[in-house]
Amino acid sequence: MIRSSLPLVALLAAATTASAGAVHGIHPEDINRSGDPCTDFFDYANGAWRQQNPIPSYMDRWSRRWQSGEVNKEHVRDILTELSARTDWPKGSAGQLAGDFYAACMDESRVDALGSxxxxxxxxxxxxxxxxxxxxxxxxxxxxxxxxxxxxxxxxxxxxxxxxxxxxxxxxxxxxxxxxxxxxxxxxxxxxxxxxxxxxxxxxxxxxxxxxxxxxxxxxxxxxxxxxxxxxxxxxxxxxxxxxxxxxxxxxxxxxxxxxxxxxxxxxxxxxxxxxxxxxxxxxxxxxxxxxxxxxxxxxxxxxxxxxxxxxxxLSKPFVEENFAFNGRFLTGATEIKPRWKRCAEATDQQLGEALGQKYVEKYFPPEAKARMQEMVKNILLAMDDTINELDWMDPATKKKALEKRATFFPKLGYPDKFKTYDGVVVSRDSAWDNVVAASRWNVADNRSQIGKPTDRSRWGMTPPTSNAYYNPLQNEIVFPAGILQPPAFDVNATDAVNYGAIGVVIGHEISHGFDDQGAQFDAQGRLANWWTPADNRKFQARGECVVKQFEGYFIEPGVHHNGKLVLGESIGDLAGAKIAYRAYLKSREGKGPEPTLDGFTPQQQFFIAWGQWRGDETRMETQRTMVQGDPHPIAKFRVNGPLSNLPAFREAFQCKADAPMVRPEADRCEVW
CATH class of the missing domain: 1.10.1380.10 (Neutral endopeptidase , domain2)
Structure with a gap:
């Protein structure tokens, strides 16, 4: 990662100073006050926001998280507008490539005139x-x-x-x-x-x-x-x-x-x-x-x-509209195509993301943000260690292997150490499709160039502006691009409860992928190799079956429910992610004292509300049907209610009764990690 000239201690001090200014917490105005957190936490945490903010016609789902992603594209647009306004960039420079690619895409009259x-x-x-x-x-x-x-x-x-x-x-x-x-x-x-x-x-x-x-x-x-x-x-x-x-x-x-x-x-x-x-x-x-x-x-x-x-x-408008009619309107339920500038910003990021990314991180990912993220990742990794150490179902031999694997986790935050140069890519303002071809040709060749070589661990699988994250079991790495490290997921001016409840659970989720039904098949060196004793592996599989059964019971409409085996990995990630992020949050407050109660909500309640508000997507039914069929991620409602209904800490935070819908009976409660 690119190093700041400031030492880490100074960066952490800067983060603390920034946080001490205008600290904010959850969004209390988003909460459905007529709802009950112990009945349907998804509805409670941000039901009011969803009611007041219907899904835009060009989107298939909507929440503060997805709104943030669209605001992020506005940031990308502003950068690209500035780059494309200049025509004197050195040929082949990041500014010329990203600027001309975007300009050609935005020249709708020329694209339409060219037709097919x-x-x-x-x-x-x-x-x-x-x-x-x-x-x-x-x-x-x-x-x-x-x-x-x-x-x-x-x-x-x-x-x-x-x-x-x-x-x-x-x-x-x-x-x-x-x-x-x-x-x-x-x-x-x-x-x-x-x-x-x-x-x-x-x-x-x-x-x-x-x-x-x-x-x-x-x-x-x-x-x-x-x-x-x-x-x-x-x-x-x-x-x-x-x-x-x-x-x-x-x-x-x-x-x-x-x-x-x-x-x-x-x-x-x-x-x-x-x-x-x-x-x-x-x-x-x-x-x-x-x-x-x-x-x-x-x-x-x-x-x-x-x-x-x-x-x-x-290509021209008739092609774009027909493509949207099937892949957008029919498969996702969106009723209107995205504005052209958004589609062009997305295309530029997809094809030339690291050229664009250099400009993005300069403006939207300051050193203090990276420092605070580093501290959170460290705390959540330590919480995973504590969780493994305390498992009562795993024998010492397997536990030792699990801790060895956790010790080799490799976090990547914000952006690559070294950006791709796109040497040899020829981009002009003449043809949007020809630019896509040129950039795609370079990206394919760049990928092929790695075959037969030692693995380059500095390479990233997502671009810096991407609002997402991933875990790669073969490199045992957790990766968080700068695009996801923005409000409401992460904010240097937010309370610890909110940051740990939002991006913290995402961090815990990605760490947990190293130990889900897929990740658990890879060892500390990233090899597809068994590190389990037979008895422990049987116990692990049984715990996974509990999660499968839970999600098989979640229906989106009569006769259509989640495939528990399809969503098992993501659901283990959500369940363990919430557990270890909460544990890390409590650990982070040791020696500092508890954070204040805000708007009547305790810090513990703020943590869980932050997760509900971050993950609380309203999703079109057409998209839900597509997701249930092929997406390993559950519907947002079940990503909120599913894991939290298994957590005693959630029950305690909201003082839910034992028979409340958000409290699974002890005999049915799932806990993998």
Whole structure:
């Protein structure tokens, strides 16, 4: 991480001074005073805010958290507006790349005037394919710019030696959210398939294909993708790293897919022939069957569709609106497309995020914020140590291994030590799509450049302005970009109760991912290796089953409930995250005395209200249906009520009776960590 010239002690003093100015706590005006915290804490914590702040037409969910994310985009817009106002940036500089990329995207009149012209050469090249070799050249060309059809080769750590980065072959090439949309018989999936067929046909028509041929192409695309879906792992299976652990020698790739020229592919991509991992061998075998038996015209329709799908948001208004009609209005329930400046800000961050990020952290992540975050992370990691030490169900041998793993956690806060330079990327103000292609080509090449090398732990998987966080089990790292370290998640001027209740639970959540049903399969060195005694592993699995059962009982509408196995990891993260963040909060106040009661709420109550207000999203039903089907994260209501109903500390804070809805009976109470 970039070091400040100030020593840490001085930075902590600066954070304390900043906090001593205008300290604030929870938002009492957001609370539903007619509600009961012991009945439905999600409704209580910020029900008034949700009632007064309906979901904007262009969003699929809304809360102070999501509002903050949109304000964050305003900050990004301001930076990009300033950068794009100048045309004298040195060519290839961060200012020129981000500024010109944004300017070209914002030039709506030019984008509309070009229509489908920017993408027509790609469609024409695919139409000209006349043999198997030409088909494989087209696949390689699409992979070069990040269009992963029908598979993808990407860099990643070796599952058994994470100090090395190898090539992983992943399944890809589906246009619907996941395999079940192609296969399940329920009415909502039947409707999705019909909408998708109409959407694909319309996109082909917009690109100039006659209506009858466009409809035929849509049928071809769907049938092709359905066959791929049938050969894919489902969402629950994809959560099991062991099912995707298939070390493969390069010479053996041809045995899986003899009709694909892997030599030519690796030559063109400049990839070494070292050991690699095939995540889904059955999928690769299905691709081989398609190469052997599917006629070229069907392959061409499939590839052309994925070009159109990838390019849609960079083309003229009819493409953008049709893409939104399916992926926005139908799948998420949003009724209006986002303003163009937001879409362009998001696209710039996605493609050139570390060029943009340099400017972002200068303005929005001061040293005192980083210092206070470092202190919180340290305290929450120590709280995890205490929790492990006190477990009564884990024997000393496993406990020792768990503590060894915790000791190797590697936090990343704010931004990378070294920003990417994007050397060689050519961005102009002429064509938004051409800029996307240029940036994507560089990002793919940058990813490929890591294959065959020692793993570079300085690299980040999210850009600095991103309002999110992640845990990577192979590097045992917890990562918090500057974009999430903003109010209401984190504020140097907030009380400890609020910071620990909001970003603190997020920190605890990411730490807990190292010990959820997935993370627990990786050891202190990030290797996919068992470190459990058989007896302790059985106890751990049983504790996870308690969480599975709890979330299976959460319905979004009659007949549609959460898949407990799908959301198990995130739910363990929320449960343990709230527990250890609360413990760290109490520990942080030792020697300082308790914080004051504010607006009638004790510090302990403020902690839990902060979590409810941070996580309290109102979510459109269409989005809930999509989430329940394929998102490992539960609906916000259950991310608030689910973990807290298991915590004695919550019950004590609000003096809930033993039979209150927010207090799970002791026999049903879940505790993993």
């Amino acid at each position: 012209q920017p993408v027509q050469p790609w469609l024409s090249d695919i139409a000209a394919i006349d043999d198997a070799a030409g088909l494989q050249r087209a696949i390689r060309t699409l992979h070069d710019v990040g269009v992963a059809v029908p598979f993808q080769v990407s860099a990643g750590e070796d599952l058994h030696d994470p100090s090395k980065t190898i090539a992983h072959v992943y399944a890809g090439g589906l246009g619907l959210p996941d395999r079940d949309y192609y296969l399940k018989p329920e009415a909502r999936f039947v409707e999705a398939r019909a909408k998708y067929l109409a959407h694909v046909a319309t996109m082909f028509e917009l690109a100039g294909v006659p209506a009858a041929q466009a409809k035929q192409n849509a049928q071809t695309v769907f049938a092709f993708e359905k066959r791929l879906a049938q050969a894919s792992l489902d969402n629950v299976q994809l959560r099991d790293p062991k099912l995707q652990d298939h070390a493969t020698a390069f010479a053996d790739l041809s045995k899986l897919a003899p009709h694909f020229d892997w030599e030519a592919y690796f030559d063109a991509a400049k990839l070494p022939r070292d050991a690699l991992n095939v995540t889904q061998p059955a999928f690769v075998q299905q691709v081989d069957r398609e190469l052997a038996t599917t006629p070229l015209p069907q392959w061409k329709a499939y590839l052309q569709w994925h070009v159109l799908n990838a390019a849609a948001d960079s």
